[in-house]
Amino acid sequence: MALTYDQITAITEKKFIPKLVDNIFNRSQLLKKLKAKEKPQSGGEKVMVPLNYATVTASGWYQGAETLDTTDNDVITAFEFEWKQLYANISITRRDELRNSSDAAIINFVKSKVEIAEKTMGDTLATGLFSTGTNSKIIQGLKLAVNTTGTYGGLAHGSYSWMNGTVDASTATLTISAMQALWGDCGDGDDYPDLLVGDQDMFDRYYSLLQPQQRFQDEETAKGGFKNLMFNSAPFIADNHAAAGDLYMLNMEYLDLYPHKDENFRMEPFAKPINQNVKVAKIFWMGVLASSNNRRHGLLDVITA
Numbered sequence: 001m002a003l004t005y006d007q008i009t010a011i012t013e014k015k016f017i018p019k020l021v022d023n024i025f026n027r028s029q030l031l032k033k034l035k036a037k038e039k040p041q042s043g044g045e046k047v048m049v050p051l052n053y054a055t056v057t058a059s060g061w062y063q064g065a066e067t068l069d070t071t072d073n074d075v076i077t078a079f080e081f082e083w084k085q086l087y088a089n090i091s092i093t094r095r096d097e098l099r100n101s102s103d104a105a106i107i108n109f110v111k112s113k114v115e116i117a118e119k120t121m122g123d124t125l126a127t128g129l130f131s132t133g134t135n136s137k138i139i140q141g142l143k144l145a146v147n148t149t150g151t152y153g154g155l156a157h158g159s160y161s162w163m164n165g166t167v168d169a170s171t172a173t174l175t176i177s178a179m180q181a182l183w184g185d186c187g188d189g190d191d192y193p194d195l196l197v198g199d200q201d202m203f204d205r206y207y208s209l210l211q212p213q214q215r216f217q218d219e220e221t222a223k224g225g226f227k228n229l230m231f232n233s234a235p236f237i238a239d240n241h242a243a244a245g246d247l248y249m250l251n252m253e254y255l256d257l258y259p260h261k262d263e264n265f266r267m268e269p270f271a272k273p274i275n276q277n278v279k280v281a282k283i284f285w286m287g288v289l290a291s292s293n294n295r296r297h298g299l300l301d302v303i304t305a
Contacts, residue, residue: 003103009269009281011107012090016114020121020283021265027122029228029237030129030197033252034289040261041287047258049079049153049290051163079153081288083260084139086124088117092270094277117283121265126241129289142248145291146299153290166249166298173305174205174247183232186249186298193249193298196236202247202303203238206231249298259287 003011025035041047058069090113092106100109131141133150144152146165151157157164166185171178186193198206206229228235234249242248263286270281291297 003106006269008106008110008279009267012110012114012270012281013267016111017265017267017283020114020118023118024122024125024265027119028126028129028239028241029235030195030239030250031122031126033195034129034255034257037252038257038259040264041258042261047081047083047288047290049081049256049258049292051077051079051292077155079155079290079292081140081153081258081290082136083286084128084137084288085263086121086128086285088121088283090114090117090270090281090283092279097279121283121285123241125285126239130242130246139287139289141289142250142291142297142299143243143246145294146248146297147294152294163294165294166296167301168299169301171300172302174202174209174300174303176209178300179206179231179247179249182249182298182300186251186296191251191253191296192232192234193251193296194234195250195252196231196234196247197239197242197250198236198247198303199240199242199244200238201244202242203229203236205303205305206236245301245303247300247303251293251296254293254296255289255291257287257289259285263287 025031058071060069062068090110092110092113096109097106100106128139129141130143131138133140133144133152140152144150146167148157148164148167152163155163166182168178168182183193210229228237230236263284266284268282268284270279272279
């Protein structure tokens, strides 16, 4: 007896979807790091990310019985992010079903369809991480977060300088000194970027700056199958979803992926449309990417050499 729609769905959900999710996040080191510490949300109209933007004014040295200031001042606000939705389709035409008539052949065919959906969703999500925010359907990405203009999380960069990323928009040639200057501007105390990301050309530029004895890899990043170099204490990885000319210095403490807990690569069962001889299933994701401290991220924005 041939497999039913429900059986194909059950097998797909059990055998293929977990691998799909793993492989999506293994397509990008940035995605992999975000997945490892993702923060599933239970719902709400928007995702709210609290921000500490000021210090307490009622504070200072005092002596003996001196009257202490108890004035309250605003120190907390929040970014607000609209939920963004992503999907991939899995279709099996009746023609393909008949050509792969045995149960084993059908499962193998479904597996290939899931793998295509995996690649599609992985590329789409990874590209979204670097988005400019100009398309309202796409997650607000790093190009908008690490910026000094535009509106991020409902707040205007131009109105609140404390929420701006640390951006160098004048250096055109990649040098160690330019990288070190940006690194220093992003950090404070022991709080510095812990991941550098650029496309392959940017990675190659950095590679050419180093002497052979300075080429080291971060062991954990290398274990994930990613080639990387080190800058100070942070791995530098190549991700071709990043725009040409951009080199990001990211502090992952302040960068998070917030998926909805009930729409985190949920598979909708196979069904048959009323006007097509085809079985259709879909995979859904809904969430946001959010930075909670943009000034701790840096961007060399116009590197051409």
